[in-house]
Each structure stands twice: as structure tokens, then as C-alpha cells.
Amino acid sequence: MELELLGGAREVGRSALLVDETLLLDYGLKTADPPQYPVRDPEPDAVVVSHGHLDHVGAVPALLKGDRRPPVHWTPPTGELARTLAEDTLKLHGNSPLCPFGAEHVARLGEVERRHGYEEPFAVAGGIDDGGYEVTLFSAGHIPGSAHVLVDDGETRLLYTGDFHTDDQRLVAGTTARPDADVVVCESTYADVTHEDRAAVESAWAERVERTIWEGGTVVAPAFAIGRTQEMLLVAAANDLTPYVDGMGVEVTEMLRQYPSFLRDADAFDEAVGRARVVTGRDGRRERIAGENALIVTTSGMLAGGPVHTYLPEIRTNPTNLVTLTGYQVEGTPGRELQERGQLELNGRVRPVSARVDSYDFSAHADREGLESFLESYRGARVLVNHGDRCEAFAEDLRADGFDASAPGTGEQVKL
Numbered sequence: 001m002e003l004e005l006l007g008g009a010r011e012v013g014r015s016a017l018l019v020d021e022t023l024l025l026d027y028g029l030k031t032a033d034p035p036q037y038p039v040r041d042p043e044p045d046a047v048v049v050s051h052g053h054l055d056h057v058g059a060v061p062a063l064l065k066g067d068r069r070p071p072v073h074w075t076p077p078t079g080e081l082a083r084t085l086a087e088d089t090l091k092l093h094g095n096s097p098l099c100p101f102g103a104e105h106v107a108r109l110g111e112v113e114r115r116h117g118y119e120e121p122f123a124v125a126g127g128i129d130d131g132g133y134e135v136t137l138f139s140a141g142h143i144p145g146s147a148h149v150l151v152d153d154g155e156t157r158l159l160y161t162g163d164f165h166t167d168d169q170r171l172v173a174g175t176t177a178r179p180d181a182d183v184v185v186c187e188s189t190y191a192d193v194t195h196e197d198r199a200a201v202e203s204a205w206a207e208r209v210e211r212t213i214w215e216g217g218t219v220v221a222p223a224f225a226i227g228r229t230q231e232m233l234l235v236a237a238a239n240d241l242t243p244y245v246d247g248m249g250v251e252v253t254e255m256l257r258q259y260p261s262f263l264r265d266a267d268a269f270d271e272a273v274g275r276a277r278v279v280t281g282r283d284g285r286r287e288r289i290a291g292e293n294a295l296i297v298t299t300s301g302m303l304a305g306g307p308v309h310t311y312l313p314e315i316r317t318n319p320t321n322l323v324t325l326t327g328y329q330v331e332g333t334p335g336r337e338l339q340e341r342g343q344l345e346l347n348g349r350v351r352p353v354s355a356r357v358d359s360y361d362f363s364a365h366a367d368r369e370g371l372e373s374f375l376e377s378y379r380g381a382r383v384l385v386n387h388g389d390r391c392e393a394f395a396e397d398l399r400a401d402g403f404d405a406s407a408p409g410t411g412e413q414v415k416l
């Protein structure tokens with residue numbers, strides 16, 4: 001087996017891993033201006049996608065150009081999310097020559113997709129007996145539909161972790177599957193981080209939100225559309241809060257209700273969704289809601305766009321109000337600027353924000369301890385670290401701990 005790392009190696013974003021020039025695992029898009037794609041335009045016989053986040057699935061329609069029609073394998077929620085993300089990319093970049101696909105390529109997803117449940121092996125590129133592979137997806141505990149991908153060519157078993165979490169979230173249970181493998185390509189997003197106990201993060205957040213509302217303030221909780229918005233609705237419901245919900249997360253929430261078996265607790269999810277009040281942007285409704293004593297969960301998570309840009313100008317000058325950042329803020333994003341400098345660019349002008357800004361770690365990735373506990377099951381395997389800002393340092397630590405670990409870079413090939 002031979003691997004080529006086309007993206008997401010020693011970096012986060014544009015994940016793509018090519019196996020034997022034949023099977024492509026993930027084909028993501030890195031958010032930047034302009035967006036970045038994997039380093040080469042491969043022509044695989046088949047594609048498997050680990051989960052429905054932009055950096056893993058965002059460029060998949062570009063694989064369907066001309067008469068190319070490789071089957072694309074994924075779970076049902078991942079298939080739905082792939083479409084939602086592709087349509088959003090077209091909205092944002094569709095008119096740019098740098099957008100690598102058009103509406104016609106997105107429409108072809110229906111033609112090529114193959115949906116699979118967890119732990120149901122399927123044949124790819126002819127199957128093991130015909131020089132191809134057997135592939136199995138295992139729940140990865142990251143977002144609904146997220147998968148570890150096990151690829152077996154009859155000689156070598158490759159486990160591509162995708163993004164994963166070892167701890168339970170309210171939306172999805174943590175990963176427990178540890179299938180045998182000879183090689184593990186392991187994400188390392190939070191290799192440097194120890195998450196605070198989730199229950200403690202939750203109660204600190206809920207307490208701060210309640211107090212702000214009691215004091216007469218408004219709370220804006222920016223959240224990623226996929227995963228985080230739904231997690232925040234569940235956390236709000238569990239703490240007896242009744243949020244407004246706005247942005248692309250609303251559509252994703254509705255979609256996920258169609259796939260209850262991919263949720264940790266479908267009844268709790270229904271209840272949380274039923275409790276939330278959906279906002280549409282009609283007739284200055286957002287401006288009015290911003291003046292209420294209310295909690296508003298809205299996209300985008302890093303403040304790069306979305307309805308949050310209508311709420312923030314309304315609430316920024318009053319120190320009684322609160323902004324709770326609920327996820328990692330990447331360097332260079334408006335969210336990071338707000339977190340570090342207490343200011344925000346609104347309509348082209350940098351404005352100070354007097355509202356209180358707090359950050360809470362509602363992560364959907366394993367932390368250092370989680371990564372180590374996961375890899376403990378793979379002491380005899382070769383470990384390739386990817387998807388992180390400090391992949392090489394983590395690989396070095398693993399080597400010091402007795403692992404056969406390395407961190408090849410984007411563009412490199414690895415013979416197994």
C-alpha cells in the first residue's frame with residue numbers, strides 16, 4: 001500500500017489522503033481567501049469521506065468533472081452535509097474562477113453517492129479479491145455521521161481516524177471502536193490541549209448565561225453550523241434555557257432529525273429543538289431580538305459571516321451583554337480578533353466591543369489524553385500523525401513513548 005498526502009498533513013484544512021492512486025479518503029477545502037484545495041487534482045476510482053465538515057468534504061464535487069464519476073462512499077448524514085456545504089461554497093465563491101466546481105458537479109453527487117451505516121463492510125474498487133479494498137466505517141464521536149475509515153487490501157489494514165472525540169458530547173457519544181490495524185493515520189488537532197471537564201464547562205457557561213439574562217443583558221453564542229449549534233441547543237435545554245437559533249445551523253438541525261440513529265439521544269434532541277425558537281431575518285426581527293433578555297445561538301462560529309453580524313452591532317456597546325465563543329478561533333478570523341483584542345470589524349470599520357466576551361471549550365476533538373488513550377490500542381502499529389499545527393512535535397513525543405510514529409508533510413508519499 002502506498003499513501004500520498006494531498007492535504008491536511010502538518011496543517012488543518014483541505015484533508016485528502018490518496019491510497020495507491022486508486023482510493024481517495026476525504027477531499028477537503030481550507031477556509032481562506034481564496035479557499036485552498038488539496039495540492040493535486042487526483043483521478044481516483046473511488047472516494048470515501050470521513051465526515052461532513054468543510055475541511056474533509058468541501059472539494060468533493062470537483063472530483064466529478066468531465067466524465068469522471070468515482071463512487072463516493074459515506075454515511076447518510078455526511079452525504080446530506082456534503083450537499084449543504086457545497087451549496088454554501090457556491091453561494092460564497094460560485095462566481096469566482098477560483099471555485100473548482102459548479103452547480104452541475106454538485107448535482108452529480110446524487111449519481112455517485114453510496115450510503116453506508118457503521119460497521120457494515122463494503123467492497124471498493126473491485127474488493128479485496130480483485131485488487132481493491134474492503135472498507136468499514138466506525139463511529140468516530142466527532143459529529144453525527146463522522147467515521148473512522150478502515151481500509152483493508154488483504155495485506156495491510158489502514159485506519160484513517162478522521163476527526164474524533166473519545167469523550168461523550170450530548171450530540172454524539174465518544175468513539176469506542178478500536179479495529180485492528182497495521183497503520184494508523186491519526187488526527188492531532190488538540191495534541192497540545194487538556195480539555196476542562198465537559199460538565200464543568202457546561203455549568204460555567206449556563207451560569208454565566210443565566211446571570212447575564214437576569215441582569216438584563218443579551219447573550220450571543222456564535223456557533224459552527226454543523227455539530228456545535230446542535231450541541232449548544234442540547235446544552236441549553238439541559239440547563240433549562242430557551243434559546244433563539246439562527247443561521248445555517250437551523251437547516252442542519254432539521255436535517256439531523258431525519259437520522260435519529262446517528263444521534264446519542266434522539267428524544268433529547270427533539271426536545272431541545274422543540275424548545276428553541278427559530279429566527280428568520282425578516283422585518284428587522286434580529287434587531288428586535290437583540291434587544292431582548294435572551295440567548296441567541298447563531299452562525300458563524302468564528303464570526304466570519306452569517307447572522308451574528310446583525311446581532312453583534314446591536315449588543316456590542318453595553319457591558320451587561322455577553323458574547324460566549326463556543327469553539328476554537330483560528331488565527332486571523334474576526335472571532336480571534338474579538339477574543340484577543342476586544343474589537344471587531346463591522347462594515348469595514350474596526351469597533352471596540354464593550355460587551356463581555358468569554359470563551360468556552362466545547363470541543364468535538366480528543367485532547368492530548370484522549371489521543372494517547374486511543375493510540376494505546378495501536379502500540380504495534382505504524383502511526384502517521386496528521387491534521388494539526390504541531391504534528392511533528394506530537395510524533396516526536398510518541399516516538400519517545402515507544403511508538404513507531406512520524407508526521408509526513410503535505411505532498412509527501414509514504415510506502416507501507
Ligand SMILES: [Zn+2]
Binds near residue numbers: 051053
Ligand atoms: Zn471535523
